[in-house]
Structures are given as C-alpha cells and as structure tokens.
Amino acid sequence: xxxxxxxxxxxxxxxxxxxxxxxxxxxxxATEAVxxxxxxxxxxxxxxxxxLTNDQFWGLPFWISVPIAIASMGAFGxxxxxxxxxxMFGQSQVALIILTxxxxxxxRFAAGAIWGHEPISLxxxxxxxxxxxxxxxxxxxxxxxxxxxxxxxxxxxxYFNRTRLGVAMQAASQNQLAAYYMGIPVKRVHSxxxxxxxxxxxxxxxxxASKGSIDPSIGLLGIKAFAAAVIGGFGSLPGALLGGIxxxxxxxxxxxxxxxxxxxxxxxLLLFLILVFRPHGILAQVHRxxx
Amino acid sequence: xxxxxxxxxxxxxxARDVVLSVRNIESFYGPIMAIRGCSLDVMEGQIVTVxxxxxxxxxxxxxxxxGVMDPEKGQIxxxxxxxxxxxxDEVVRMGICHVPEGREVFPLLTxxxxxxxxxxxxxxHAGIKADTDMVYTYFPILAERxxxxxxxxxxxxxxxxxxxxxxxxxxxxxxxxxPSLGLSxxxxxxxxxxxxxxxxxxxxxxxxxxxxxxxxxxxADYGYVMELGRIVMADDAKRLLQSKDVQxxxxxxxxxxxxxxxxxxxxxxxxR
Numbered sequence: 300x301x302x303x304x305x306x307x308x309x310x311x312x313x314x315x316x317x318x319x320x321x322x323x324x325x326x327x328x329a330t331e332a333v334x335x336x337x338x339x340x341x342x343x344x345x346x347x348x349x350x351l352t353n354d355q356f357w358g359l360p361f362w363i364s365v366p367i368a369i370a371s372m373g374a375f376g377x378x379x380x381x382x383x384x385x386x387m388f389g390q391s392q393v394a395l396i397i398l399t400x401x402x403x404x405x406x407r408f409a410a411g412a413i414w415g416h417e418p419i420s421l422x423x424x425x426x427x428x429x430x431x432x433x434x435x436x437x438x439x440x441x442x443x444x445x446x447x448x449x450x451x452x453x454x455x456x457x458y459f460n461r462t463r464l465g466v467a468m469q470a471a472s473q474n475q476l477a478a479y480y481m482g483i484p485v486k487r488v489h490s491x492x493x494x495x496x497x498x499x500x501x502x503x504x505x506x507x508a509s510k511g512s513i514d515p516s517i518g519l520l521g522i523k524a525f526a527a528a529v530i531g532g533f534g535s536l537p538g539a540l541l542g543g544i545x546x547x548x549x550x551x552x553x554x555x556x557x558x559x560x561x562x563x564x565x566x567x568l569l570l571f572l573i574l575v576f577r578p579h580g581i582l583a584q585v586h587r588x589x590x
Numbered sequence: 591x592x593x594x595x596x597x598x599x600x601x602x603x604x605a606r607d608v609v610l611s612v613r614n615i616e617s618f619y620g621p622i623m624a625i626r627g628c629s630l631d632v633m634e635g636q637i638v639t640v641x642x643x644x645x646x647x648x649x650x651x652x653x654x655x656x657g658v659m660d661p662e663k664g665q666i667x668x669x670x671x672x673x674x675x676x677x678x679d680e681v682v683r684m685g686i687c688h689v690p691e692g693r694e695v696f697p698l699l700t701x702x703x704x705x706x707x708x709x710x711x712x713x714x715h716a717g718i719k720a721d722t723d724m725v726y727t728y729f730p731i732l733a734e735r736x737x738x739x740x741x742x743x744x745x746x747x748x749x750x751x752x753x754x755x756x757x758x759x760x761x762x763x764x765x766x767x768x769p770s771l772g773l774s775x776x777x778x779x780x781x782x783x784x785x786x787x788x789x790x791x792x793x794x795x796x797x798x799x800x801x802x803x804x805x806x807x808x809x810a811d812y813g814y815v816m817e818l819g820r821i822v823m824a825d826d827a828k829r830l831l832q833s834k835d836v837q838x839x840x841x842x843x844x845x846x847x848x849x850x851x852x853x854x855x856x857x858x859x860x861x862r
Contacts, residue, residue: 463710470696470707477694479658482682482711482759 303435305551311441311510313547314448318503319524320531320539321455322496328534329472329492332384332395336403337500338521344372344501345508345517346410349421356414361424369501376497380490403518410515421508444506451502452540459536468492526570532580541582545569606633608667609763609795610655610686615664615674617647617654624650625661626819632763637789637796639806639827641840642816648799649691651816652765655797656688657681668763683711687761691768691799693748695755697741701732704740704751708758718758724792725754728784746777753781757788763795764788770802778802782809803840807831815840 322337334340350356351364359367379402387395420426428439459465471478471488478485507517523546531542546566553562573580610632617625625647632638642648653659655666657678666674669684676684687708696704705725709718726733729750735743740751749769756764766785770778786809788794800806807813813830815823823830830836 463706466699466703467707467710470699470703473696473698474694476658477690477696478707479678480656480682480688480690480694481707481755482679483707484677484679 301555304437305555306548307437307441307445309548309551310544311438311444311547312550313527313544314444314540315503315507315510315543316520316524316527316546317540317543318448318451318499318506319521320528320543321536322500322503323521323525323528324534324536324539325492325496325499327528328536329468330384330489332392333399333525334496335396335399335521335525336406336518337496338524339403339406339518340372340376340497340500341504341507341520342513342515342518343375343406343410343504344368344497345421345504345513346414346515347371347501348505349419349508349513350414353419353422361422365505368505369498372497372501373494374497376493376495377490379497380493384493385486385490403521407515407518414515416514416516418512418514420512421505423505423509426509438510440506440509444510447502447506448540451499455499455536464488464491523566526566529580530570530573532583535580535582538580538582542580545581606635608632609634610797611667612651612655613665613667615651615654615661615666617650617659617661619650624819625654627664628816628819628821629664630814630821630824632795632797633812634795635789635793636811637785637798637809639798639800639810639813640816641800641803641806641813641830641836643839644801645818646816647819648816649767650819652688652767652797652799655681656686656765658688679711682759682761685760685762686765687756687759687763688765689752689756689767689769691771693745693752695740695743695748695751698739700737701740701743701751702736704755705732705758708755709760711759717760721758721760725757728757728788729754746773746781749773749777749781750784753784753788757792757794761794763797766796766798768799768801770800770805778805785809803836804831807836 319337319341322340323334326332326334326337348364348368351359351367352361384395387398423440425440425443429436430439430442459469467478467483468488468491470481471483471485475485478488507513507520524543527542527546528539529542530545531538531540546569549565549569550562553565557565608631612628612630614627614629615625616623616627628647628651630640640648640651650659654661654674657673657676657680660675664674665672668686673681673684696707699707705722706718709721712718731747732751732754735747740748743751753766753769769781769785773781782805785796785798789796798806798810807827807830810827813825813827814821815830815836823833823836825833
C-alpha cells in the first residue's frame with residue numbers, strides 16, 4: 300500500500316513537471332529558443348487563479364477563475380512573443396535566453412509585489428480531500444492532477460495531428476523556410492505557440508497550487524522541469540511528459556529508501572547519467588536540420 | 591513599359607498576356623547585392639526558364655518574387671498589382687507558388703499532411719480533396735506512400751512531393767527552383783515530362799530555374815540567361831539552344847571556335 304501511495308503522489312508531481320517540461324519543448328521545437336521563464340509562467344498562472352478565487356482578493360468561484368487564468372496566460376504568451384520576442388529576431392540565442400531568465404525574475408518579483416512573498420493556499424475545491432479505492436487512500440488533488448494531465452495530453456495529441464493549425468505548427472517547426480513558401484504565417488504561428496505554452500503552464504500552475512501552498516519562488520521548479528525535458532529528450536513532446544513523470548517518481552521513492560540529504564540528488568544524478576549515455580534523451584527525435 | 595530586348599535584336603513576343611513582369615529589381619543579402627537591376631517577363635501558359643551559373647542570383651530572384659525576400663528597388667507586377675515587398679502568404683494567396691531548391695519537405699509529417707500544408711491558404715474542402723487526387727494521378731507513388739513520413743522518401747519522391755505540395759496551392763504561376771538537383775538522369779527526365787504535362791493539362795505557367803541547361807531549354811518555351819544578378823540574354827528556348835554562347839557556357843558543346851581557343855585558353859570568352 301505504501302508503495303502504491305508513493306507511486307501515485309510521485310506520478311501526480313511528475314505530471315506537473317511534465318506539463319512544465321511540455322511548455323519548454325513546445326517553444327523549443329517551434330522557435331529553437333529555450334524559455335527559462337517557463338516555471339515562472341506556471342507560477343503566474345497559479346497566482347492569477349489564486350488572486351481571482353481566494354476570498355482575500357477577488358473571491359470569484361473557482362470554476363470561473365480557472366478559464367480566465369488560462370485565457371489570460373494564453374494572451375500573455377501571445378503578446379510577449381508579438382511585442383517583445385519578435386523584435387529579437389536575428390539576435391543570438393544567448394540574448395534570448397538571458398531575456399527569458401530576466402523575465403522570470405521580473406515575474407517573480409511582480410507576483411511578490413501583488414500577492415506577497417508568503418506562502419498562500421489556493422481555495423480549490425479539490426484540495427485537501429481524499430478518495431478511497433478499497434483500502435487505498437489517495438488525495439483527490441493527486442487523482443485530479445493525473446486525470447487532467449491525461450486529458451490534456453489527449454487534447455494536445457489531437458490538436459497537433461488532426462487540426463490544420465496544429466499540423467501547421469508542426470510544419471513550421473520542422474522546416475520554417477518551407478512553411479513560409481507554403482503561405483503559413485510563421486510569425487503568427489510562433490506567437491500562438493507561445494500562447495499555447497502559456498496556457499499549458501497555467502494548467503500546470505493550477506494543478507500544482509491545488510496540491511499545497513504556493514509562493515512566488517515556486518517558479519524555480521522550472522529548473523527541475525527543464526531537467527525532466529532533457530531526460531525525456533528535448534524536442535519530443537511525449538518525451539517531456541515521460542521525463543517529468545520519471546523525475547516525479549524518483550523523488551518519493553528516493554526519499555523513502557535513501558537517507559535524507561542524498562535523495563534530492565537522484566533526479567539530477569539521472570540527468571547526469573542520461574546526458575553521458577544517451578545525450579539526446581530517452582525519446583529523442585533526431586533529425587538533422589539542413590543548413 | 592520597357593521590354594527586354596532579345597539578343598537577336600528582333601522582337602519575339604507571341605500574342606500572349608504577361609503574367610509576371612519583373613522590373614529592375616535589386617535585392618541584397620546584407621551589404622551584398624545579389625540582384626543588380628533584373629527585368630524579365632513571364633507569358634501566360636508558357637514554361638520560362640532562367641539559366642545561370644552558381645551565384646548568378648537565380649534563387650534570390652525567385653525568393654524575391656515569392657516574397658521571402660524584399661527587393662530594395664524595382665517592381666514586380668502580377669495580376670495587375672505590384673507584389674514587391676508583399677508577405678509570402680499574400681503572394682501564395684494571389685496564386686504564385688514557390689517550390690524551393692533542395693525540396694524542403696516537412697520530414698516528420700506524412701505525405702498526405704505535406705500536401706495538406708501546401709493547401710494551407712485555401713479553405714474549399716471539396717477543391718482540396720479534388721486537387722489531392724489530381725496530385726496522386728500525376729504522382730502515383732505518392733498515393734502509395736501517403737501515410738509515410740516524408741523524410742523517409744527517396745530524393746526523387748521528395749521532389750515529386752515538393753511539386754505536388756506546390757500544386758495544392760492551386761497556383762496560376764509556379765516557381766520551380768532546380769527540380770533536377772541531385773536526381774539521376776532518368777528521374778530528371780521523368781520529372782520534366784510531368785512538368786510539361788502539368789503546364790499543358792493544368793494550364794500552370796511555370797518559371798523554372800535550372801543549372802541543367804539542356805533539359806531546361808528542351809522543355810521551356812522561352813529562356814533567360816542570368817549572370818551576376820543581371821539578365822544577359824533572352825530568347826526563344828529553341829534559339830537559345832542553338833546559340834553558340836549558350837552552347838559553350840551551359841551545354842559544354844565544343845564549338846570549332848572554342849576548340850581553336852583551347853590553345854589560347856586565356857582568351858576564352860567570358861561575360862565576367
């Protein structure tokens with residue numbers, strides 16, 4: 300029973316990491332930029348929901364604030380690309396990376412200024428309740444996280460394979476020049492991908508906030524999610540989820556079986572081993588780009 | 591409007607409409623001038639070829655027409671409008687489709703998805719379906735491989751896919767950049783036969799950039815020769831094929847004059 304509960308809570312954590320990692324990979328695949336503010340996007344999504352829902356702020360019903368938060372993170376991603384990142388076109392990748400790191404700091408302190416730096420709990424209807432399957436007691440929040448992640452994965456799968464815009468997003472990331480020749484508006488597609496990854500981050504943030512209290516520094520979880528994306532294979536969407544789940548599962552088992560202090564090393568030890576022995580990650584999509 | 595004067599001196603314009611008229615365009619890669627005042631006309635229903643050595647500016651010319659690059663100067667008239675500086679998706683919507691050099695398929699998408707992306711600017715589902723079937727009748731191999739990732743196709747099949755994907759935009763004018771690149775002679779023959787058929791049967795006007803001058807001139811109605819960003823010759827394809835200069839520089843035919851010249855190779859004729 301203990302093992303099963305560890306497994307479920309690890310899986311739930313892993314789903315959150317996986318969703319953040321998904322945001323990294325979405326943007327990387329489409330624009331070859333790495334958005335180091337992805338964790339802070341997640342934090343911002345969580346805080347927008349909290350600011351709308353909690354009684355000390357706006358006090359809206361949870362199920363109304365969730366779609367507002369997701370939509371506003373989508374708009375945030377779209378406008379960020381349209382107004383800021385498009386101007387960086389032609390600059391070096393390093394400049395873009397530094398910009399996203401700086402953006403992460405800005406978001407962290409802006410959130411701190413608005414909602415405070417102290418940990419707060421989201422007043423979520425799924426927090427702090429249990430579900431029982433026979434003798435097994437699981438947190439409702441954890442079950443929710445897993446189901447929402449599965450649901451979102453299915454939606455994204457159909458979106459990328461069955462809709463015209465989804466296939467166009469794939470096309471633009473596989474061969475940007477050819478996408479231009481086909482009349483695909485590549486710049487707008489890029490902005491839409493930033494919007495999509497903002498929305499995915501918002502979902503991750505809401506799920507994470509339902510599992511415990513949050514403060515503006517939870518954006519640093521992005522580092523762990525980045526490791527997860529690398530483990531899974533940077534550039535592969537299923538790989539990002541898989542990497543997230545692996546990291547999520549390692550943590551509780553490591554802390555259960557290995558002495559405290561050493562257990563936190565495990566995800567990064569795995570990252571290290573993966574980089575040495577399988578540098579493209581577990582589910583790498585290796586196709587060389589022609590110059 | 592000035593007309594490019596053929597080197598033979600006489601006017602050889604057939605009574606056809608000009609589809610595309612490029613007027614004195616200049617395009618730059620950073621500080622480097624790749625097109626230096628280039629003018630040419632493409633007549634409706636014809637296959638027009640632009641010949642030239644590496645770096646003559648042929649690809650740049652095509653990129654400028656399709657809107658991927660913007661010219662610094664000059665006009666490009668198409669459909670009664672100056673399309674110079676328009677964005678690529680506007681140009682595609684106006685009926686010009688660019689089949690790029692080196693095929694440039696979407697490697698991880700299936701053949702079918704690649705074709706669907708060619709029709710991205712269209713929304714008439716019945717028409718798209720009909721055109722997909724039309725592409726499959728011209729290239730039956732693509733129908734066989736419709737569920738296969740485009741990256742796994744052979745070079746020739748990828749070229750067919752690139753042309754088929756271009757057709758999906760329902761173009762009036764198709765810009766074909768080096769369709770023979772890296773293909774075996776027999777495949778080149780096959781591809782050019784299909785280009786000819788598409789031109790005759792579907793009425794697609796073609797502008798063809800080639801280094802393989804012989805094949806291109808055999809299939810084309812009219813030809814231009816480009817050197818260092820300028821048009822230096824323009825004539826009927828048949829007559830270009832007979833022209834001594836073209837034979838010597840692009841067809842590798844050793845004329846008597848050239849053979850005599852071998853002893854004095856330093857005096858070899860050149861435009862540079």
